[in-house]
Amino acid sequence: MQLEARDYERILDLAVAVLENGDTDTSWHLITAHLLEAFDCHSATYTAGNVADGTGQAEGWAPERLSAHVGDLVQRRIRQRHPLFFYTSPLELRPPVNVSEICARWRHTEWYSEARRDFGAAYQMGLPLPGERGILRNIVLGRDADFTARELALAARLQPLLVGVANHVRELRRLRGGSLPGAVPAGHGLTPRELTVLGLLSEGLTTGAMARRLGISPHTVNRHLEKVYRKLGTDNRVSTVRVARRAGLVP
Known part of the structure; x- marks a missing residue:
């Protein structure tokens, strides 16, 4: 799928913003805010969870009003076996995907109802970020219609950059610790x-x-x-x- 000039500008803008940001605590808020604008969506969240013990957290979200709904988001997705969360692999790079592609009756599930109620978005795209054994990391974007083939292609181009960011933030935190x-x-x-x-x-x-x-x-x-x-x-x-x-x- 051929991307447009503005898509490459968005990739460059995101890369520059990440490299210039020295605060690891705000990295994912910065990234989700960029993705919210780039994909013209209603919500964007970054989560990391450990399925083995059912723990994890949302580390970034946009817009800011979502903060009221992300407290137990990871635990809830693990407990409900959310399709996008379990589409993610800790070590395998799986392509971005519309949730409707992997969940045939999406509109008739509790996940759909929750997405509409809490995030104001009926459809979701998952962007998996592998790289850490035992940890499922992904970005979920939400809006009122499925993401197009061009947008999925843009997400695929952004994916290696975001994997690198996730690894960079993890290592910088570990070293500072x-x-x-x-x-x-x-x-x-x-x-x-x-x-x-x-x-x-x-x-x-x-x-x-x-x-x-x-x-x-x-x-x-x-x-x-x-x-x-x-x-x-x-x-x-x-x-x-x-x-x-x-x-x-x-x-």
Whole structure:
């Protein structure tokens, strides 16, 4: 399906917004707000849940009024075995899909009634985000009509970017939980992405391992490393980690 010029502009706008945002706590609110506009829909939510123990949470939603309905959203979807939630796979990249394609009697289900009541949207599209064993991550967009073939194609183009964002946010949170400061000390000018790569570098990961962890190419990792070296005034991994530790950038 051929995308239009404005679709590529939306992909670029989303990528730039994510890379410029250094606050992991607001990343998914920012993304869902962009998706709400890009797909002209009524609701957008990002959830992550563990089916084994029935836990999880909604980490992002738009518009803001949905906050009154997302408290137990993940637990409710697991309990009800919502078709979009269980269409998602922890490690397999499944394509975006209209819920009506995987649930023949969608209009006659409790999920349909709940979507209309709480989210003001009768139809939903699921955008799965694999990458973490045991965790089901997905974005659900809702509105009053099925999403078109072009919109599904746009979602498919956005999917790798969003998988990378999910991995980036997860790793940045993990590294910060390991004593990495929440903000980069003044004077170094590292971006959130460069800070994440630096943290993985300090753990001794190879370029290939960092690429797999973040869902990006080794070439992209090397580009980030080159920028980190330049900003820290180093030219190799060992000296970079030593300078970063001395500056308090990594544990």
